[in-house]
Amino acid sequence: MTGLSLTNTQLYLDGVSVTFDGFRALNNLSLAVEAGEMRAVIGPNGAGKTTMMDVITGRTRPDTGDVFFGGMVDLTILDEAEIAALGIGRKFQKPTVFESHTVADNICLALKDERTPFSALFGARNRIARERIDAVLARVRLLDHRSRPAAELSHGQKQWLEIGMLLAQDPKLLLVDEPVAGMTDAETEDTAVLLRDIARDRSVVVVEHDMAFVRALDCKVTVLHEGSVLAEGSIDAVSADERVVEVYLGR
Amino acid sequence: MRMGFIDRSGAVFLALVGLAALLVPAANLLLPETSALHVPTYAVSLMGKYLAYALLALSLDLVWGYCGILSLGHGAFFALGGYAMGMHLMRQIGPRGVYGHPVLPDFMVFLNWKELPWYWHGFDWFPFAALMVLAVPGLLAFAFGWLAFRSRVTGVYLSIITQAMTFALMLAFFRNDMGLGGNNGLTDFKDLLGFPVQAQGTRVALFVLTALALALGYVVARHMVTSTYGKVLVAIRDAEARTRFLGYRVESFKLVAFTVSAMMAGVAGALYVPQVGIINPSEFSPANSIEAVIWVAVGGRGTLVGAALGAVVVNFSKTWLTGALPELWLFALGALFVVVTLYLPKGIVGTLAGLAARRRTRHAADAGVAPQAAE
Ligand SMILES: Nc1ncnc2c1ncn2[C@@H]1O[C@H](COP(=O)(O)OP(=O)(O)OP(=O)(O)O)[C@@H](O)[C@H]1O
Ligand SMILES: [Mg+2]
Numbered sequence: 080m081t082g083l084s085l086t087n088t089q090l091y092l093d094g095v096s097v098t099f100d101g102f103r104a105l106n107n108l109s110l111a112v113e114a115g116e117m118r119a120v121i122g123p124n125g126a127g128k129t130t131m132m133d134v135i136t137g138r139t140r141p142d143t144g145d146v147f148f149g150g151m152v153d154l155t156i157l158d159e160a161e162i163a164a165l166g167i168g169r170k171f172q173k174p175t176v177f178e179s180h181t182v183a184d185n186i187c188l189a190l191k192d193e194r195t196p197f198s199a200l201f202g203a204r205n206r207i208a209r210e211r212i213d214a215v216l217a218r219v220r221l222l223d224h225r226s227r228p229a230a231e232l233s234h235g236q237k238q239w240l241e242i243g244m245l246l247a248q249d250p251k252l253l254l255v256d257e258p259v260a261g262m263t264d265a266e267t268e269d270t271a272v273l274l275r276d277i278a279r280d281r282s283v284v285v286v287e288h289d290m291a292f293v294r295a296l297d298c299k300v301t302v303l304h305e306g307s308v309l310a311e312g313s314i315d316a317v318s319a320d321e322r323v324v325e326v327y328l329g330r
Numbered sequence: 331m332r333m334g335f336i337d338r339s340g341a342v343f344l345a346l347v348g349l350a351a352l353l354v355p356a357a358n359l360l361l362p363e364t365s366a367l368h369v370p371t372y373a374v375s376l377m378g379k380y381l382a383y384a385l386l387a388l389s390l391d392l393v394w395g396y397c398g399i400l401s402l403g404h405g406a407f408f409a410l411g412g413y414a415m416g417m418h419l420m421r422q423i424g425p426r427g428v429y430g431h432p433v434l435p436d437f438m439v440f441l442n443w444k445e446l447p448w449y450w451h452g453f454d455w456f457p458f459a460a461l462m463v464l465a466v467p468g469l470l471a472f473a474f475g476w477l478a479f480r481s482r483v484t485g486v487y488l489s490i491i492t493q494a495m496t497f498a499l500m501l502a503f504f505r506n507d508m509g510l511g512g513n514n515g516l517t518d519f520k521d522l523l524g525f526p527v528q529a530q531g532t533r534v535a536l537f538v539l540t541a542l543a544l545a546l547g548y549v550v551a552r553h554m555v556t557s558t559y560g561k562v563l564v565a566i567r568d569a570e571a572r573t574r575f576l577g578y579r580v581e582s583f584k585l586v587a588f589t590v591s592a593m594m595a596g597v598a599g600a601l602y603v604p605q606v607g608i609i610n611p612s613e614f615s616p617a618n619s620i621e622a623v624i625w626v627a628v629g630g631r632g633t634l635v636g637a638a639l640g641a642v643v644v645n646f647s648k649t650w651l652t653g654a655l656p657e658l659w660l661f662a663l664g665a666l667f668v669v670v671t672l673y674l675p676k677g678i679v680g681t682l683a684g685l686a687a688r689r690r691t692r693h694a695a696d697a698g699v700a701p702q703a704a705e
């Protein structure tokens with residue numbers, strides 16, 4: 080990489096289309112997220128929000144279109160592990176943690192470090208400092224639960240653990256799919272604060288249906304509908320947009 | 331290397347294996363045949379066979395219990411290790427075969443072959459044969475795993491192709507023109523490293539070696555599963571996609587486990603062959619691999635110790651039952667599998683460990699309550 084990218088764009092999607100058995104899940108989708116920007120993505124069920132994350136993280140290959148990271152790196156030719164290594168972390172829509180591992184081990188496995196079988200067998204991976212794990216656990220308020228199996232956590236705690244795993248990866252871009260689904264109002268508020276805090280030094284894309292939460296994120300909002308961008312702007316601007324009200328908010 | 335990766339059940343297991351390696355030879359060699367505790371030589375080899383199976387079960391548990399790869403073809407790696415050892419034992423026969431040919435094994439003379447096929451060269455030298463015991467199963471597992479894991483074949487599909495692999499090998503080894511003895515396999519062994527394989531001392535030594543191999547296999551597997559590597563394996567087992575998005579190359583992790591596991595199975599096969607005195611293509615039979623899965627399930631998947639225990643318990647019952655009521659064995663095995671799946675899904679060791687953990691928490695709870703009650 081030359082580092083000569085002209086813009087400050089962290090993530091750039093242009094004309095991306097994905098078809099599943101003839102159904103267009105993404106339709107000529109274009110989106111740009113700046114470095115250090117927080118972006119909320121909303122839209123009705125089936126709008127293609129999760130599919131967009133699948134494309135960015137290498138799980139789904141687009142039929143057409145460009146996906147670039149950091150201005151230079153073409154994500155469409157890389158696989159999941161390579162994309163993760165570039166510094167893109169992802170939280171799944173359905174919270175996915177390693178249930179039979181302890182909370183601390185979940186973070187330990189996510190921590191940025193070598194990821195080869197060799198290092199995991201004999202090397203650096205076995206000497207991860209406890210402080211690094213605890214620093215992350217403190218941030219997602221799970222320090223008191225560090226030795227419990229992740230399976231025992233409440234739904235909301237699992238969501239936070241997964242966010243903690245993202246933090247441990249130390250990514251440049253976080254993709255967060257429905258982080259507050261199933262959370263209490265208090266937990267939802269805390270999550271908004273946490274994500275805003277995280278977004279201070281990295282880019283974050285948050286997909287969420289909870290409008291109060293999206294408002295609390297206080298960032299630019301992109302509305303997806305039928306696989307493409309319907310509207311983009313401040314939460315007040317898109318809330319006032321007639322088309323958005325019709326397809327999404329007015330349901 | 332980290333010490334202290336052997337837990338209590340592991341320590342008990344190693345102690346038991348060590349004790350067996352001491353007491354069984356003593357009971358065979360030192361006690362008079364009239365003694366009630368005397369262990370006859372045939373029984374020493376029988377127990378040696380169980381321990382070889384235990385090592386096979388251990389290798390299977392490494393991939394199935396910890397990484398979720400349900401291999402229904404591990405018998406193939408076991409048989410390949412066995413064949414490598416069998417080839418060495420055949421070459422050791424030298425001119426003492428029935429036909430008295432100085433180089434060719436009997437079955438080749440019988441087939442009118444004039445010279446040794448290229449792949450038989452080197453097997454007369456023990457270190458080479460020993461290397462092949464590891465390399466042949468290891469390379470097959472590596473090639474197979476490289477193709478399967480890279481193409482992301484998982485679950486039932488992976489199980490089916492492992493089963494197909496061992497079935498295909500069985501058919502191949504049945505053919506005479508493979509040059510490996512056809513359906514008779516390799517047998518009539520004379521000696522190993524200069525010791526007659528039938529002799530009492532050799533049989534005892536083979537038993538002890540098998541016990542040591544099992545202990546070493548356990549230590550290697552235990553080191554693997556308690557390192558971060560093992561945690562990644564379990565992560566793959568529980569949530570493969572998540573592990574990929576964390577940046578782990580899932581296929582590399584699986585490949586390492588599968589290859590190491592196949593090499594362990596190969597060692598087990600190599601120790602098995604001189605103790606039973608024969609290796610033939612039926613060792614590749616799909617049913618053998620499935621039986622090994624049952625041993626692991628019975629003993630406790632994902633516990634290592636349980637896998638080894640399951641192999642010994644099931645095979646001991648098999649010997650006993652096939653002696654008493656031969657027709658019943660297959661039904662008994664089937665019933666055992668059903669009962670374990672329904673009532674002991676964690677197997678013997680998994681269930682015991684669960685009970686122990688529950689008792690500990692109850693004790694802890696009692697201890698926590700007591701001071702308050704005193705206030
Ligand atoms: N692997 C797949 N195979 C076939 N169809 C798929 C696949 N993945 C997604 N789809 C379809 O693509 C459309 C977009 O799905 P996607 O999961 O991206 O929606 P979403 O915006 O995340 O919705 P939600 O708010 O319900 O999570 C849906 O109609 C879905 O059924
Ligand atoms: Mg979705």
